[in-house]
Amino acid sequence: NAGVTQTPKFQVLKTGQSMTLQCAQDMNHEYMSWYRQDPGMGLRLIHYSVGAGITDQGEVPNGYNVSRSTTEDFPLRLLSAAPSQTSVYFCASMFWDSPDGYTFGSGTRLTVV
Amino acid sequence: GQQVMQIPQYQHVQEGEDFTTYCNSSTTLSNIQWYKQRPGGHPVFLIQLVKSGEVKKQKRLTFQFGEAKKNSSLHITATQTTDVGTYFCAVAGGTSYGKLTFGQGTILTVHP
Numbered sequence: 001n002a003g004v005t006q007t008p009k010f011q012v013l014k015t016g017q018s019m020t021l022q023c024a025q026d027m028n029h030e031y032m033s034w035y036r037q038d039p040g041m042g043l044r045l046i047h048y049s050v051g052a053g054i055t056d057q058g059e060v061p062n063g064y065n066v067s068r069s070t071t072e073d074f075p076l077r078l079l080s081a082a083p084s085q086t087s088v089y090f091c092a093s094m095f096w097d098s099p100d101g102y103t104f105g106s107g108t109r110l111t112v113v
Numbered sequence: 114g115q116q117v118m119q120i121p122q123y124q125h126v127q128e129g130e131d132f133t134t135y136c137n138s139s140t141t142l143s144n145i146q147w148y149k150q151r152p153g154g155h156p157v158f159l160i161q162l163v164k165s166g167e168v169k170k171q172k173r174l175t176f177q178f179g180e181a182k183k184n185s186s187l188h189i190t191a192t193q194t195t196d197v198g199t200y201f202c203a204v205a206g207g208t209s210y211g212k213l214t215f216g217q218g219t220i221l222t223v224h225p
Contacts, residue, residue: 031211040122042201043156043215050211059214090155094211101146101158102213 002026006091006105013081013112021076021108023091029103030096032074033058034066036087037107043090049074050096081112117142117204119216127224132189134219136202143205145185146213147176151198159187192223 007022025032033048035058045058049068063085065077074093078085088109092102118137126132136145144163148156160169162178162185169176175188189196199218206212 033211033213035215040217042119042217043203045212045214048212056212058212092156096211099161099163101148101161102156104155104157106155 004105023074025093029093032093035090117216125222137184146203148201
């Protein structure tokens with residue numbers, strides 16, 4: 001049972017480049033979410049999904065796209081990277097209305113230069 | 114979206130002292146969750162509170178949900194160096210537990 005797996009762990013991009021952060025979970029969780037974490041700002045929700053084929057925007061969705069074609073995978077796409085997107089990105093998953101909260105991946109540290 | 118204020122932002126304690134962090138909302142909450150993040154790590158779920166006035170304990174950690182369901186606290190008795198990290202509260206948007214908004218966190222430093 002691997003839990004939530006995020007790849008890559010580290011990435012450096014040039015401004016304007018695009019890339020996809022991968023997230024996969026093997027717990028059959030319905031909910032999946034992407035958060036970004038910046039110093040002093042806690043965790044901010046980018047996009048989330050309540051199941052395959054269903055996604056919605058969070059607090060800071062601009063510049064990011066998501067899709068959920070399977071229960072297991074929830075990739076986050078950066079369309080045209082900007083320095084403001086330098087952050088640590090966490091993917092998380094949980095069962096519908098679970099009392100056990102979110103299980104987080106280990107994160108992707110992204111630097112945009 | 115749902116907003117929650119967490120205080121204090123930082124707390125420095127001597128090992129053995131107690132520690133408390135608070136989360137406050139201007140609106141009634143359906144539930145509140147607490148997470149811990151060790152330095153360089155990822156958030157780890159601690160507990161969820163859903164009932165008015167609820168109190169839950171995990172060893173030296175005591176979690177409370179206010180009677181009006183607008184505030185919550187996490188209290189650690191006799192801190193240890195292993196308690197170092199950032200403690201976050203998180204609240205659900207609407208009636209769904211999945212869309213969580215996190216507080217800014219309290220960074221706890223424990224001096225041996």
